[in-house]
Amino acid sequence: MFALKLATRAKSLAKRLPNATCIKLIHTQNVLYKNKSDDILNVDIRGESLQFPNVWLRENCQCEQCYHTSAKSRILDWSNFDINVKPKDVSKDQNSLQITWNDGHRSEFNLNWLKLRGFTPENQKNYTETIYKPKKITWHSEDFVKIFSKHDYNEILNSDEALYNWLHKLSVYGAALIQNTPDSETAIDAVINKIGFPKQTHYGVKFVVRSVPNTSNVAYLSSNLQLHTDLPYYEYCPGANLLHCLVQTATPGGENLLSDCHYVADYMKENHPEQYKLLTDTEIEWRDVGIEDGNEFFKLHREPVICLDRHGDITRINFSIPQRGSQFPGPIELVKPWYEAHGLFLSLNHKFAAKFKTKAGEILSFNNIRLLHGRNAYEDSENNVRQLIGAYVDWDEIYSRLRCLKVKLQNEDGIY
Amino acid sequence: MFALKLATRAKSLAKRLPNATCIKLIHTQNVLYKNKSDDILNVDIRGESLQFPNVWLRENCQCEQCYHTSAKSRILDWSNFDINVKPKDVSKDQNSLQITWNDGHRSEFNLNWLKLRGFTPENQKNYTETIYKPKKITWHSEDFVKIFSKHDYNEILNSDEALYNWLHKLSVYGAALIQNTPDSETAIDAVINKIGFPKQTHYGVKFVVRSVPNTSNVAYLSSNLQLHTDLPYYEYCPGANLLHCLVQTATPGGENLLSDCHYVADYMKENHPEQYKLLTDTEIEWRDVGIEDGNEFFKLHREPVICLDRHGDITRINFSIPQRGSQFPGPIELVKPWYEAHGLFLSLNHKFAAKFKTKAGEILSFNNIRLLHGRNAYEDSENNVRQLIGAYVDWDEIYSRLRCLKVKLQNEDGIY
Numbered sequence: 097m098f099a100l101k102l103a104t105r106a107k108s109l110a111k112r113l114p115n116a117t118c119i120k121l122i123h124t125q126n127v128l129y130k131n132k133s134d135d136i137l138n139v140d141i142r143g144e145s146l147q148f149p150n151v152w153l154r155e156n157c158q159c160e161q162c163y164h165t166s167a168k169s170r171i172l173d174w175s176n177f178d179i180n181v182k183p184k185d186v187s188k189d190q191n192s193l194q195i196t197w198n199d200g201h202r203s204e205f206n207l208n209w210l211k212l213r214g215f216t217p218e219n220q221k222n223y224t225e226t227i228y229k230p231k232k233i234t235w236h237s238e239d240f241v242k243i244f245s246k247h248d249y250n251e252i253l254n255s256d257e258a259l260y261n262w263l264h265k266l267s268v269y270g271a272a273l274i275q276n277t278p279d280s281e282t283a284i285d286a287v288i289n290k291i292g293f294p295k296q297t298h299y300g301v302k303f304v305v306r307s308v309p310n311t312s313n314v315a316y317l318s319s320n321l322q323l324h325t326d327l328p329y330y331e332y333c334p335g336a337n338l339l340h341c342l343v344q345t346a347t348p349g350g351e352n353l354l355s356d357c358h359y360v361a362d363y364m365k366e367n368h369p370e371q372y373k374l375l376t377d378t379e380i381e382w383r384d385v386g387i388e389d390g391n392e393f394f395k396l397h398r399e400p401v402i403c404l405d406r407h408g409d410i411t412r413i414n415f416s417i418p419q420r421g422s423q424f425p426g427p428i429e430l431v432k433p434w435y436e437a438h439g440l441f442l443s444l445n446h447k448f449a450a451k452f453k454t455k456a457g458e459i460l461s462f463n464n465i466r467l468l469h470g471r472n473a474y475e476d477s478e479n480n481v482r483q484l485i486g487a488y489v490d491w492d493e494i495y496s497r498l499r500c501l502k503v504k505l506q507n508e509d510g511i512y
Numbered sequence: 513m514f515a516l517k518l519a520t521r522a523k524s525l526a527k528r529l530p531n532a533t534c535i536k537l538i539h540t541q542n543v544l545y546k547n548k549s550d551d552i553l554n555v556d557i558r559g560e561s562l563q564f565p566n567v568w569l570r571e572n573c574q575c576e577q578c579y580h581t582s583a584k585s586r587i588l589d590w591s592n593f594d595i596n597v598k599p600k601d602v603s604k605d606q607n608s609l610q611i612t613w614n615d616g617h618r619s620e621f622n623l624n625w626l627k628l629r630g631f632t633p634e635n636q637k638n639y640t641e642t643i644y645k646p647k648k649i650t651w652h653s654e655d656f657v658k659i660f661s662k663h664d665y666n667e668i669l670n671s672d673e674a675l676y677n678w679l680h681k682l683s684v685y686g687a688a689l690i691q692n693t694p695d696s697e698t699a700i701d702a703v704i705n706k707i708g709f710p711k712q713t714h715y716g717v718k719f720v721v722r723s724v725p726n727t728s729n730v731a732y733l734s735s736n737l738q739l740h741t742d743l744p745y746y747e748y749c750p751g752a753n754l755l756h757c758l759v760q761t762a763t764p765g766g767e768n769l770l771s772d773c774h775y776v777a778d779y780m781k782e783n784h785p786e787q788y789k790l791l792t793d794t795e796i797e798w799r800d801v802g803i804e805d806g807n808e809f810f811k812l813h814r815e816p817v818i819c820l821d822r823h824g825d826i827t828r829i830n831f832s833i834p835q836r837g838s839q840f841p842g843p844i845e846l847v848k849p850w851y852e853a854h855g856l857f858l859s860l861n862h863k864f865a866a867k868f869k870t871k872a873g874e875i876l877s878f879n880n881i882r883l884l885h886g887r888n889a890y891e892d893s894e895n896n897v898r899q900l901i902g903a904y905v906d907w908d909e910i911y912s913r914l915r916c917l918k919v920k921l922q923n924e925d926g927i928y
Contacts, residue, residue: 097677169835179851213839215840228841292807292809296709308759322591331904393708394915417590423643432565435571439595496811500809503810
């Protein structure tokens with residue numbers, strides 16, 4: 097209350113004083129205009145000096161005319177918006193910052209909300225790693241036993257914390273295992289419903305992995321399945337793969353191989369920079385042609401093996417020997433060097449891959465745009481036909497569920 | 513037959529001759545090694561001299577051990593693959609090229625198949641625009657009457673050609689209209705089934721656009737809907753939007769606005785290069801928080817307003833004033849200049865937007881990651897409640913259907 101009273105007095109004084117004095121008065125409350133520019137406001141929040149642009153503050157006004165509370169969306173009309181807007185009066189109390197603008201509009205901001213949106217690299221990093229997406233941790237074969245977490249099917253269905261833990265491990269390490277899954281072709285559905293909904297592809301909403309003669313996809317052969325990502329020929333490639341093992345083969349074959357391409361890419365960047373550059377720069381055409389349930393498809397998508405964003409961070413891995421098209425959409429001089437880089441990438445993935453064999457009742461979940469996965473050849477017998485039920489979920493839905501659970505479990509102020 | 517016989521003779525001769533002579537012999541049949549490097553093969557196809565890398569030819573061998581015909585996939589095993597493979601004997605007849613490799617393997621290639629995969633810029637451009645994706649043509653408000661094609665609902669359902677025409681116009685211009693749609697909430701399903709399947713989002717598989725109090729999305733208000741793209745907070749953003757108008761408002765409001773951002777971006781690049789750069793370089797956080805059908809969501813995705821690929825071509829537009837988050841994931845110095853560029857982009861989109869009003873029975877289809885769309889405010893009355901049924905389809909499925917239809921309608925040789 098004291099701070100509010102002070103603020104009111106400052107405002108009434110400010111009306112009668114020239115601009116310079118106004119700044120000084122506001123300064124006494126730890127709020128001031130930056131001298132070098134009239135466009136930025138300094139605010140002390142819990143001992144930290146933070147800067148906020150006026151235009152950003154005005155556009156993110158949280159009042160009912162500017163922000164729709166139930167839609168949690170900005171509703172401010174840009175046809176009347178002035179990007180040169182200036183604060184006329186500024187005040188602060190223990191929990192909020194109040195601004196009256198030169199157009200007469202009044203805004204109030206929660207200080208925790210402001211701090212979380214601070215423009216310092218530290219505040220932005222904190223927001224990115226706690227709210228946007230958990231930071232990935234890379235691994236190779238020797239680390240696999242440590243990072244490969246086990247989760248219980250029933251706990252995931254019944255506890256927000258168990259669901260959060262599974263999805264968090266999956267997002268950080270790119271792989272996690274669910275155990276004690278009921279022996280049913282629909283058991284995987286309940287897990288997906290806890291996240292949101294499955295991603296449909298031209299192979300359907302769910303798919304059965306079983307040896308099939310005359311297949312339209314090489315995954316349905318029982319021979320050695322070389323390391324790959326699924327469906328690289330989709331521009332909107334499935335984010336995560338869930339594979340529920342209903343029947344595992346009794347023969348020595350059928351083991352899974354998993355490799356963290358973020359580790360392999362870092363390794364290549366350091367030890368084989370030219371090959372790394374070829375795999376990040378050269379567009380490849382990924383392809384799938386066939387027919388499934390009467391639906392013909394002819395998918396093509398062009399992207400490098402290692403896709404980077406503007407910060408040089410990996411966004412997606414594309415790799416599949418069978419589903420790399422014969423069209424090479426680049427200059428002929430790149431072809432042989434690219435094949436060399438491709439061969440190196442494949443052999444490094446083999447070198448750093450983890451090997452294990454899922455059991456019946458286990459769901460292997462992994463990041464399909466980060467890991468390569470493969471399977472050794474196996475043989476079915478009359479009484480032992482290997483069978484998996486597979487489904488995909490997009491990272492959009494997984495990250496969304498993680499954020500909702502985080503808000504629920506940690507109940508932090510100022511996130512929205 | 514004559515060519516085959518010659519080839520056989522050349523092969524038997526080559527066995528007894530040193531390498532240089534072998535090249536000369538093969539040359540007489542318009543097939544030769546490039547002198548500067550032993551890695552490339554020259555092939556004359558219908559009067560055009562084309563070059564193909566050995567490693568590429570060997571890896572794309574179309575024989576049954578290397579290529580699975582029903583899966584239309586490469587099955588060659590890379591653990592035994594030699595990227596330094598060389599042709600031992602090469603011959604050519606009217607329709608195919610035959611190569612015997614130094615490991616004894618034999619390959620045969622259809623010449624049309626080879627020509628379509630030629631490494632010259634002209635051949636690659638031809639493949640890109642006829643097979644990969646039709647070339648986009650930009651437009652602005654004055655062109656709209658000419659480019660906005662009308663298609664008949666029943667023809668689309670019953671004719672491959674009508675379906676192809678609609679999808680082709682949609683992909684080239686980014687907008688097309690379907691007329692004579694039955695007055696039913698499920699009529700849109702049949703159109704989507706002709707393509708493949710709808711894209712599900714956290715708003716469901718289909719959505720009803722109608723004025724709703726206490727909405728979780730500003731699209732469900734009857735006020736002015738500012739120009740935007742749908743769901744920019746999805747990493748895997750819906751590609752195309754289908755809006756079936758069941759009931760249109762009888763008041764003057766409710767008109768659609770459509771703007772081709774590829775035109776606007778080109779215009780900005782030429783006339784306002786600094787602002788263009790700000791919109792292509794600056795990552796923005798797109799956001800949607802709410803609950804739909806009991807499913808909580810908290811979506812975040814970071815991307816610039818104008819997303820470019822490595823060639824400088826636009827891949828996607830993100831724009832939504834309500835669904836731009838308050839978190840600005842960049843340096844504070846960029847904030848005000850970015851707001852200026854954003855304001856310019858919005859005003860240019862208004863300047864170049866087409867305006868029209870769909871009628872009951874019409875499905876407006878448009879590219880959601882290329883166009884901005886908006887709607888003027890309207891008023892419902894007791895007997896006239898505006899209602900649209902909306903659904904999304906991904907470009908992966910649309911381009912796939914276009915390619916399948918093209919193959920079917922044109923029956924060209926060598927595409928697969």
